[in-house]
Amino acid sequence: MSAQSFSNESSRTFSAATTSSIATPKWKVRTGWVLTVLSGLFLIFDGVGKLFLPPQVTEACVRLGFPVNLISGVGLLLLIFTVVYLIPRTAVLGAVFLTGFLGGAVAIQLRAGSPMFETLFPVLFALLMWGGIYLREGRLCNFLPLRRC
Numbered sequence: 131m132s133a134q135s136f137s138n139e140s141s142r143t144f145s146a147a148t149t150s151s152i153a154t155p156k157w158k159v160r161t162g163w164v165l166t167v168l169s170g171l172f173l174i175f176d177g178v179g180k181l182f183l184p185p186q187v188t189e190a191c192v193r194l195g196f197p198v199n200l201i202s203g204v205g206l207l208l209l210i211f212t213v214v215y216l217i218p219r220t221a222v223l224g225a226v227f228l229t230g231f232l233g234g235a236v237a238i239q240l241r242a243g244s245p246m247f248e249t250l251f252p253v254l255f256a257l258l259m260w261g262g263i264y265l266r267e268g269r270l271c272n273f274l275p276l277r278r279c
């Protein structure tokens with residue numbers, strides 16, 4: 131084994147050890163899971179509503195100028211992204227997908243001239259969703275150092 135490959139291997143082992151040894155306090159993990167489950171339940175409820183098209187969803191589509199025939203596909207995408215978000219190994223990827231989805235919701239609300247709360251609700255929801263992952267995943271403190279973890 132050459133000195134170069136030994137050096138690379140030892141640095142990989144060291145970085146993996148320091149990353150995996152980050153201890154997250156139990157209260158943070160529990161609070162993070164509560165936020166994750168609450169946001170997941172809301173997203174599932176929203177996705178199922180888009181699949182079954184109750185009158186409230188149809189009325190909202192018309193008011194926002196969104197074609198009603200496309201909303202079932204949007205609901206299916208939302209459910210798929212939510213499942214990816216709720217699986218611990220793929221939670222960050224799911225949050226990235228859902229952030230894009232919620233950004234589209236903001237754009238639709240802005241285009242329709244909706245009230246400020248309806249426009250900002252997806253942003254607040256994305257913050258709640260990411261807050262849940264941030265609290266329960268200590269490794270994100272290294273990637274997104276908002277403050278000392």
